Amino acid sequence: xxxxxxxxxxxxxxxxxxxxxxxxxxxxxxxxxxxxxxxxxxxxxxxxxxxxxxxxxxxxxxxxxxxxxxxxxxxxxxxxxxxxxxxxxxxxxxxxxxxxxxxxxxxxxxxxxxxxxxxxxxxxxxxxxxxxxxxxxxxxxxxxxxxxxxxxxxxxxxxxxxxxxxxxxxxxxxxxxxxxxxxxxxxxxxxxxxxxxxxxxxxxxxxxxxxxxxxxxxxxxxxxxxxxxxxxxxxxxxxxxxxxxxxxxxxxxxxxxxxxxxxxxxxxxxxxxxxxxxxxxxxxxxxxxxxxxxxxxxxxxxxxxxxxxxxxxxxxxxxxxxxxxxxxxxxxxxxxxxxxxxxxxxxxxxxxxxxxxxxxxxxxxxxxxxxxxxxxxxxxxxxxxxxxxxxxxxxxxxxxxxxxxxxxxx
Amino acid sequence: xxxxxxxxxxxxxxxxxxxxxxxxxxxxxxxxxxxxxxxxxxxxxxxxxxxxxxxxxxxxxxxxxxxxxxxxxxxxxxxxxxxxxxxxxxxxxxxxxxxxxxxxxxxxxxxxxxxxxxxxxxxxxxxxxxxxxxxxxxxxxxxxxxxxxxxxxxxxxxxxxxxxxxxxxxxxxxxxxxxxxxxxxxxxxxxxxxxxxxxxxxxxxxxxxxxxxxxxxxxxxxxxxxxxxxxxxxxxxxxxxxxxxxxxxxxxxxxxxxxxxxxxxxxxxxxxxxxxxxxxxxxxxxxxxxxxxxxxxxxxxxxxxxxxxxxxxxxxxxxxxxxxxxxxxxxxxxxxxxxxxxxxxxxxxxxxxxxxxxxxxxxxxxxxxxxxxxxxxxxxxxxxxxxxxxxxxx
Numbered sequence: 001x002x003x004x005x006x007x008x009x010x011x012x013x014x015x016x017x018x019x020x021x022x023x024x025x026x027x028x029x030x031x032x033x034x035x036x037x038x039x040x041x042x043x044x045x046x047x048x049x050x051x052x053x054x055x056x057x058x059x060x061x062x063x064x065x066x067x068x069x070x071x072x073x074x075x076x077x078x079x080x081x082x083x084x085x086x087x088x089x090x091x092x093x094x095x096x097x098x099x100x101x102x103x104x105x106x107x108x109x110x111x112x113x114x115x116x117x118x119x120x121x122x123x124x125x126x127x128x129x130x131x132x133x134x135x136x137x138x139x140x141x142x143x144x145x146x147x148x149x150x151x152x153x154x155x156x157x158x159x160x161x162x163x164x165x166x167x168x169x170x171x172x173x174x175x176x177x178x179x180x181x182x183x184x185x186x187x188x189x190x191x192x193x194x195x196x197x198x199x200x201x202x203x204x205x206x207x208x209x210x211x212x213x214x215x216x217x218x219x220x221x222x223x224x225x226x227x228x229x230x231x232x233x234x235x236x237x238x239x240x241x242x243x244x245x246x247x248x249x250x251x252x253x254x255x256x257x258x259x260x261x262x263x264x265x266x267x268x269x270x271x272x273x274x275x276x277x278x279x280x281x282x283x284x285x286x287x288x289x290x291x292x293x294x295x296x297x298x299x300x301x302x303x304x305x306x307x308x309x310x311x312x313x314x315x316x317x318x319x320x321x322x323x324x325x326x327x328x329x330x331x332x333x334x335x336x337x338x339x340x341x342x343x344x345x346x347x348x349x350x351x352x353x354x355x356x357x358x359x360x361x362x363x364x365x366x367x368x369x370x371x372x373x374x375x376x377x378x379x380x381x382x383x384x385x386x387x388x389x390x391x392x393x394x395x396x397x398x399x400x401x402x403x404x405x406x407x408x409x410x
Numbered sequence: 411x412x413x414x415x416x417x418x419x420x421x422x423x424x425x426x427x428x429x430x431x432x433x434x435x436x437x438x439x440x441x442x443x444x445x446x447x448x449x450x451x452x453x454x455x456x457x458x459x460x461x462x463x464x465x466x467x468x469x470x471x472x473x474x475x476x477x478x479x480x481x482x483x484x485x486x487x488x489x490x491x492x493x494x495x496x497x498x499x500x501x502x503x504x505x506x507x508x509x510x511x512x513x514x515x516x517x518x519x520x521x522x523x524x525x526x527x528x529x530x531x532x533x534x535x536x537x538x539x540x541x542x543x544x545x546x547x548x549x550x551x552x553x554x555x556x557x558x559x560x561x562x563x564x565x566x567x568x569x570x571x572x573x574x575x576x577x578x579x580x581x582x583x584x585x586x587x588x589x590x591x592x593x594x595x596x597x598x599x600x601x602x603x604x605x606x607x608x609x610x611x612x613x614x615x616x617x618x619x620x621x622x623x624x625x626x627x628x629x630x631x632x633x634x635x636x637x638x639x640x641x642x643x644x645x646x647x648x649x650x651x652x653x654x655x656x657x658x659x660x661x662x663x664x665x666x667x668x669x670x671x672x673x674x675x676x677x678x679x680x681x682x683x684x685x686x687x688x689x690x691x692x693x694x695x696x697x698x699x700x701x702x703x704x705x706x707x708x709x710x711x712x713x714x715x716x717x718x719x720x721x722x723x724x725x726x727x728x729x730x731x732x733x734x735x736x737x738x739x740x741x742x743x744x745x746x747x748x749x750x751x752x753x754x755x756x757x758x759x760x761x762x763x764x765x766x767x768x769x770x771x772x773x774x775x776x777x778x779x780x781x782x783x784x785x786x787x788x789x790x791x792x793x794x795x796x797x798x799x800x801x802x803x804x
Contacts, residue, residue, distance in 0.1 A: 121492030122468065278625035305625045322620075322627035337556045339603060339620055342469050343627055358469035371557070384469045 030075040031390045034129035034178035035264055039223050041310040042348040043391045050410045052375040057362055057407035063104035065404040068125035072390045072397040075132045077101045082139050084115045084125030094126050094141045096149050110154035116142030116174045123401045127176035138186050142174030158206035166192030168217050176219040182246050185209055187233050191217025198235055200248060210248025223265040227288045236261045236275055254293040257281055263304035268311050268329050276304035299332030310348040312367045317353055326369050335369035345388035356398055360385040381405050436549035439561050440537045442582040448613035453534055460636040466629035477641050484531035485645045498646045499527035505648040516648045522597040525571045525590055536565055544568035560585050583607055591623040598624045610635050648693045653716035657696055659772050660688045662801050668702045669796040704795045706731055725749050746770045764788050775801040
């Protein structure tokens, strides 16, 4: 009887947690991966009760963090991310670490690879963002080591090496693609030889479940979406857009007019994919109908460099090189342009844009095509800030190459 | 009341005349643009601007220093990511030291770059005395850019490059410029935005400019401008390499005594005396012209340069006696400078004759060259002519 009661309480607690989680976000695991729960830079948390006339983001904590570009993933009160530590000018290590979301205090830290030292001076350390499931955290080092660690204590469970195990060549600025989870699979752009450009690993043990495609590893991350009622993982690799089923079968491919994309493909509505890069034409929108991709719009009014866009009510918001811009997803027409954020980043929370400039200014503005209307802004973090912010439970989490910070919005 | 045909036509003509009367010509707009930039008499008194501020590239901000002169000269020092960059332009030609291009030494600007430096050196606005300066301007009309009403003016410079300037329709100050720029010395289109106009002693200058070209983004935020300040005029001249400057002891007009070694008497004897002129004939190239008699007439043209990749000095000697080139390389060893000929035979086993020139006893007004020769791969050296240089003071 006692055992039954215990299970009843656990069940109630679990359901309660799920309900609360869902009400706060559309994924019970929180901001659990690159660009958030749906990999679209958006949170559905409501900001409707915020008094923007009085609101100023409130610093909760700021902590040192080793160099890296990985976004902060947050789940169940814990922040997971990657960073690096230099032991001397030529060496060091990259790590996966967990921090208490309330205080920013470190819970554990596990080395996963040698440090990637960027000789161009853009910044050392990992580029990829971790992904979290119920028990594990998955990460990719800038030297191409894919690791699975236990969330509880950071213990390494398995690791594969893209260069040694797959014959992959390191991309120009290190491995940067962020892993995506589909069911029990961890799907990655590996850039391996022998039709192993794209690989699905068994989350439990790192075994290869399927591989497909030819192409080098790029700096872009895959998007997992349901199109035409079918779950598919989309890769923008070289000048080709690939779509694979969860079993690794090619659903469709599309020859893009440009290559070398870094911004993640963005789902527009139910069946359109927005892709943007700095090369002409700048952006294309591809519609997927009956398993066939067709370009329905292209233009040069949005040219994403390394920062990804968000979509809201028929409009795309993002960085046209170094100018924040709103364009129509129907026509590509520019609604407004706002300079001053450099090559910053942004996300969408409710109907607000949460913007981080490339020098660490945090601003919140209405996501509306009418005009750029800033509601609040604060110099949140100093120095080069190329990592997009994360959002969970009314708080914004940001990082740069030296520190991370948490600001309360509501 | 209805208008008849004649009345209707009259109204249309009047409206047309009114519109014509209100329409601004390109020179009307330019006149307002110049006025918006402050007192022209004051502008005419400005000879130079020493600019300090902050420069942003790759999202990192650092110090910026520049000098502009009224006659189109420009010099700047800035930090571009991990590298410091120096660039200079004398109004016609220029040079840059840009380690991003894997050159640690100054190199000349190409045509695309010279056009960029004309824009960088822009002292005031290209529309001031634009006709006198050989530019043409054409009004493209009133437009809206980023929600701002602007007059678009096409400007063609004397070098043939075309720019479009967008002047704010309210303030007549520049809002945006579309022009050609460079990325790694290759021509690319660029957009430049101007803002933060400030009054400095009655003249109006944009303290902020943001430029986007290709995927690059550069921001200059000026913090201070000093008008007509002192500066070193030599900064516009392409600097010589430190290595070539080590050979500065050679430069000058020389009286040269030619000594030959007497094996019989076991001593030097004077064979001839002559004059020599050694000078820079390019930024990093020194040349000597000398003619003397050791038995035959030796008329040599010798060039000296430094090769950064090998870390050695190279010298080419054209002999008027044999009408042939010899190539030497070498370096400083302690207080002497030693050059040795390179085997120019296609057959590497043909080591034949080795010639060595040793520059020693180097002082401000004199030095000595000992030429020696080896026929056995450098085991034994026989003395050749000795040239003793003494500076001729004019």
